[in-house]
Amino acid sequence: MRIMIDGRYLPDNARVNRDLLITLRNMAKVLNWGIRYDAQRELVLINSKDSSMPRLPADNHADERSEEENARLAGKVICLDPGHGGSDLGTLGPTGTMEKDNTLAIALLLKEKLEKSGATIVMTRDTDADVAYTDATANEELGARVEAANQADADLFISIHNDAFASNTASGTTTFHYGDKDSVNLANAVQRCLAEKLGTKNRGARFASFYVLRYTNMPSILIEVAFISNAVEEMLLSSVDGRDNAAESICEGILKYFKV
Numbered sequence: 001m002r003i004m005i006d007g008r009y010l011p012d013n014a015r016v017n018r019d020l021l022i023t024l025r026n027m028a029k030v031l032n033w034g035i036r037y038d039a040q041r042e043l044v045l046i047n048s049k050d051s052s053m054p055r056l057p058a059d060n061h062a063d064e065r066s067e068e069e070n071a072r073l074a075g076k077v078i079c080l081d082p083g084h085g086g087s088d089l090g091t092l093g094p095t096g097t098m099e100k101d102n103t104l105a106i107a108l109l110l111k112e113k114l115e116k117s118g119a120t121i122v123m124t125r126d127t128d129a130d131v132a133y134t135d136a137t138a139n140e141e142l143g144a145r146v147e148a149a150n151q152a153d154a155d156l157f158i159s160i161h162n163d164a165f166a167s168n169t170a171s172g173t174t175t176f177h178y179g180d181k182d183s184v185n186l187a188n189a190v191q192r193c194l195a196e197k198l199g200t201k202n203r204g205a206r207f208a209s210f211y212v213l214r215y216t217n218m219p220s221i222l223i224e225v226a227f228i229s230n231a232v233e234e235m236l237l238s239s240v241d242g243r244d245n246a247a248e249s250i251c252e253g254i255l256k257y258f259k260v
């Protein structure tokens with residue numbers, strides 16, 4: 001079961017079991033909260049402001065979406081770049097989870113969501129593999145990613161990464177751009193959606209001279225979704241819900257950028 005408080009999902013992968021549900025119901029009684037359990041969706045809804053029953057959130061199944069919604073990104077080509085892969089593991093979390101797995105999982109979820117809005121997606125990789133060739137150097141890898149986006153004449157380039165720092169208390173979400181107006185707008189839109197939905201510290205949209213941002217011909221951003229070196233954020237990055245929330249927010253940010 002998931003928990004939604006005052007219309008917002010809890011950002012981490014907190015799960016409610018039967019015992020906790022009983023506890024929550026007792027708490028709600030004492031604190032005068034509204035609480036409702038939706039068994040079909042395995043969702044606990046809490047209204048902390050008053051004791052009225054919280055309203056169920058609207059379903060967003062694809063078949064209930066309007067045709068207009070399904071075509072919002074029609075004609076747009078978006079290149080998704082899951083950071084690292086294959087022989088390049090990226091950074092590792094405290095429990096051994098790998099950046100290359102988190103970035104691929106988020107990118108594949110994002111691909112699905114963007115395609116539902118009509119976009120054409122080009123992936124620099126869609127399996128756990130190097131992009132250029134097995135055991136390629138870091139520079140060859142970056143070159144191959146840029147080439148994939150430029151050759152596809154993509155409208156956007158989105159590179160997905162996990163942040164890491166020596167201190168395990170560093171946390172939050174950052175989106176990097178190369179300073180051109182469109183990339184800055186895209187970075188701002190995506191960064192806002194991500195920090196809001198994940199509930200992570202908003203480290204802002206920032207300039208960076210990363211190779212993949214410098215040499216791609218289209219508006220491009222590099223997203224550090226959260227810190228894999230931080231135990232709490234490692235859980236977010238490796239959990240099904242955390243990855244889906246990340247993908248959903250990036251998708252929302254892209255829709256906002258295109259104003260559709």
Ligand SMILES: [Zn+2]
Binds near residue numbers: 083090162
């Ligand atoms: Zn990375």
